[in-house]
Amino acid sequence: MVSHIKELVSYRELLWIWTVRTIKVKYKQSLLGVAWAILQPLSTTILFAVIFSRFVRVDTGGVPYPIFYYSALLPWTFLSTSISFAVPSMVSNMKLVTKIYFPREILPVAAVIASLVDFLFASIIFAGMMILYRMPVTPGMLLLPLVIAIQILLTLGIVLAASAVNVFYRDVRFLVPLGVQLWLYLTPIIYPVSLVPEQWRMLYMLNPMAGLIDAYRRIVLQGQLPQWNYLGLAVLISILTFFAGYRYFKHVEWQFADII
Amino acid sequence: MAAIQFENVSKRYRLGSRSSLRETLYSLPSRLLQRSGETQDDSRCLWALKDVSFEVQQGEVLGIIGPNGAGKTTTLKLLSRVTVPTRGRTKVRGRTSALIELGAGFHPDLTGRENVYLNGAILGLKRKEIDARFDGIVDFAELERFIDTPVKRYSSGMYARLGFSVAAFTDPDVLLVDEVLSVGDILFQQKCLKKIDEFKSQSKTIVFVSHNMGSIQRICSRVIWLDGGEIQADGNPGEVVSRYFKRQLSKRRTASQLAEGEVPIRYGTGDAEIQDVRILNQDGQAGEAFEVGEDVCIQIDYQAHRRIAPVNFRIVVTNDEGLKLGGVDFFTEDYAGLESLQGSGTVQCTLQSMALRSGAYFLIVVIEEEGIALDRQGMVGPFVVKEDRYRKPDRYGFIKLRGTWSVCSSPSIDNSLSVGG
Numbered sequence: 001m002v003s004h005i006k007e008l009v010s011y012r013e014l015l016w017i018w019t020v021r022t023i024k025v026k027y028k029q030s031l032l033g034v035a036w037a038i039l040q041p042l043s044t045t046i047l048f049a050v051i052f053s054r055f056v057r058v059d060t061g062g063v064p065y066p067i068f069y070y071s072a073l074l075p076w077t078f079l080s081t082s083i084s085f086a087v088p089s090m091v092s093n094m095k096l097v098t099k100i101y102f103p104r105e106i107l108p109v110a111a112v113i114a115s116l117v118d119f120l121f122a123s124i125i126f127a128g129m130m131i132l133y134r135m136p137v138t139p140g141m142l143l144l145p146l147v148i149a150i151q152i153l154l155t156l157g158i159v160l161a162a163s164a165v166n167v168f169y170r171d172v173r174f175l176v177p178l179g180v181q182l183w184l185y186l187t188p189i190i191y192p193v194s195l196v197p198e199q200w201r202m203l204y205m206l207n208p209m210a211g212l213i214d215a216y217r218r219i220v221l222q223g224q225l226p227q228w229n230y231l232g233l234a235v236l237i238s239i240l241t242f243f244a245g246y247r248y249f250k251h252v253e254w255q256f257a258d259i260i
Numbered sequence: 261m262a263a264i265q266f267e268n269v270s271k272r273y274r275l276g277s278r279s280s281l282r283e284t285l286y287s288l289p290s291r292l293l294q295r296s297g298e299t300q301d302d303s304r305c306l307w308a309l310k311d312v313s314f315e316v317q318q319g320e321v322l323g324i325i326g327p328n329g330a331g332k333t334t335t336l337k338l339l340s341r342v343t344v345p346t347r348g349r350t351k352v353r354g355r356t357s358a359l360i361e362l363g364a365g366f367h368p369d370l371t372g373r374e375n376v377y378l379n380g381a382i383l384g385l386k387r388k389e390i391d392a393r394f395d396g397i398v399d400f401a402e403l404e405r406f407i408d409t410p411v412k413r414y415s416s417g418m419y420a421r422l423g424f425s426v427a428a429f430t431d432p433d434v435l436l437v438d439e440v441l442s443v444g445d446i447l448f449q450q451k452c453l454k455k456i457d458e459f460k461s462q463s464k465t466i467v468f469v470s471h472n473m474g475s476i477q478r479i480c481s482r483v484i485w486l487d488g489g490e491i492q493a494d495g496n497p498g499e500v501v502s503r504y505f506k507r508q509l510s511k512r513r514t515a516s517q518l519a520e521g522e523v524p525i526r527y528g529t530g531d532a533e534i535q536d537v538r539i540l541n542q543d544g545q546a547g548e549a550f551e552v553g554e555d556v557c558i559q560i561d562y563q564a565h566r567r568i569a570p571v572n573f574r575i576v577v578t579n580d581e582g583l584k585l586g587g588v589d590f591f592t593e594d595y596a597g598l599e600s601l602q603g604s605g606t607v608q609c610t611l612q613s614m615a616l617r618s619g620a621y622f623l624i625v626v627i628e629e630e631g632i633a634l635d636r637q638g639m640v641g642p643f644v645v646k647e648d649r650y651r652k653p654d655r656y657g658f659i660k661l662r663g664t665w666s667v668c669s670s671p672s673i674d675n676s677l678s679v680g681g
Contacts, residue, residue: 014381099366
């Protein structure tokens with residue numbers, strides 16, 4: 001594992017070039033360019049704000065619904081765009097993969113980094129929203145980089161495994177958006193964690209994103225420290241996912257050029 | 261320390277298309293019930309390489325020849341780490357640059373410029389290093405006007421030029437070249453060969469796959485003949501090429517069906533027959549490999565079924581692709597007096613100071629009577645002319661011309677040199 005990471009570091013020039021290219025491609029593809037990273041979450045925020053403020057009441061802990069929703073949507077968008085860009089990355093770059101050697105994980109990793117950049121830009125907008133709604137800044141926010149780092153590990157693990165499987169079974173590409181959508185409903189994004197009955201809570205928290213989203217919310221919205229049992233579980237599962245995903249990827253990597 | 265090591269390498273490919281998830285799930289019950297050591301059944305597998313071993317020392321230029329499907333490209337893919345062996349190990353020391361099946365690791369949507377940087381990064385160069393070499397690369401490839409166009413719009417020639425240029429200028433320790441020379445025009449091929457010569461003098465290791473026996477002989481110090489995934493021969497270029505040709509020809513001769521419109525290798529009325537053709541060197545020994553400028557003696561055993569008059573023998577020399585290079589007729593040369601042919605016998609022709617450069621050649625041998633072929637046999641041979649060790653590698657085609665040079669402009673100097681060109 002360590003040698004793989006070392007190798008990846010030695011190819012950092014390539015990783016940089018590929019990340020920049022992925023970002024450019026993402027924005028060329030959408031007419032509105034950079035604005036898309038902001039407009040898309042904003043539009044669903046408005047939609048859900050209307051639904052959940054007027055028609056269906058949920059307990060947001062005293063926070064305005066848009067902030068409540070957006071705070072969870074941002075990290076979720078990071079995960080879902082990472083997945084949607086990274087999973088087909090091997091297959092769509094087959095001309096490279098079959099002709100020249102480089103550590104193949106650069107392709108999905110670049111997609112994740114590109115999504116991370118989006119995440120950071122959108123966070124700036126979110127910070128603006130926070131200021132608008134006069135939300136306080138608390139010292140707990142120093143923990144945010146840690147939570148983000150854990151989410152990055154989780155995302156990488158999923159994405160490495162899924163992009164590899166996609167090479168062997170092309171229909172995975174179509175199953176993935178469905179899976180992500182279902183996962184969204186199993187994560188406390190539209191609704192708060194408190195909506196989940198106590199007896200199911202720990203089972204629910206086996207979903208690492210649930211623990212992470214809850215941590216984000218507690219830090220950002222309530223100025224509280226995360227609930228350590230939930231976050232701890234999320235950290236454990238994220239780390240395991242990363243190791244399992246990366247190892248699986250490296251194990252089957254050599255087959256890509258033969259199959260694509 | 262060998263630069264390249266291939267140890268008992270075998271490579272298996274699975275045939276057929278990859279199943280979808282649905283198909284795999286459906287077949288899961290039946291596959292679980294199957295009990296097998298090797299789960300692949302033979303009809304769906306192809307062994308591209310079978311227990312191949314060889315070593316290449318640093319500075320060697322290895323040529324790999326063989327028919328299509330022999331495993332040559334697979335070998336290069338294994339050496340460049342694009343894929344890994346099913347069995348055995350490969351080891352390559354140093355930075356490796358590869359041009360496989362005309363592809364250089366370019367992404368079609370990126371421009372030439374972007375691809376140069378991409379490839380440079382893949383090969384481990386820093387941005388600054390690529391910046392420094394960029395102009396040289398574009399210059400060599402002669403693509404200044406097109407460097408900012410997406411590579412998918414390049415012609416195969418442009419693609420090959422850029423690919424070779426990037427591979428060459430990134431200063432690899434090991435260069436793997438697969439057929440790229442066949443795509444460019446003559447000028448480009450010359451440039452490439454010159455660059456490869458430079459690499460040779462820098463003691464870099466080169467593995468060169470080609471169907472062009474002339475280039476193979478010119479560049480390589482050693483040749484491996486690969487066929488059906490196994491090494492058939494390994495050694496001196498002249499000898500290996502010659503043996504390869506012999507085998508290819510015997511395959512052709514046993515094929516009794518000829519394609520529509522294809523000229524049969526042998527035809528004629530049959531009133532006289534060529535029994536045997538021997539190609540001998542100046543000592544009278546049967547030879548397959550000759551030096552440049554050596555006398556080549558061709559002996560033809562014939563059998564005439566009736567009296568043939570007037571009789572003519574013709575020998576035409578062709579290159580390995582059948583291009584006629586030159587010939588001699590019995591009828592018009594001085595001969596020992598043979599106007600008619602009867603019974604059986606032997607005639608002999610000595611091609612003096614044969615002015616052919618290194619390469620593989622065939623003969624067409626004909627017995628004719630008043631312009632009608634009695635027996636015409638093509639693809640006789642091959643015989644091979646060896647690389648001339650004392651001269652720089654040739655760039656001037658098949659024929660060695662003789663020319664006389666003198667300096668005209670300065671009346672005080674009169675240097676007339678008679679040289680073989």
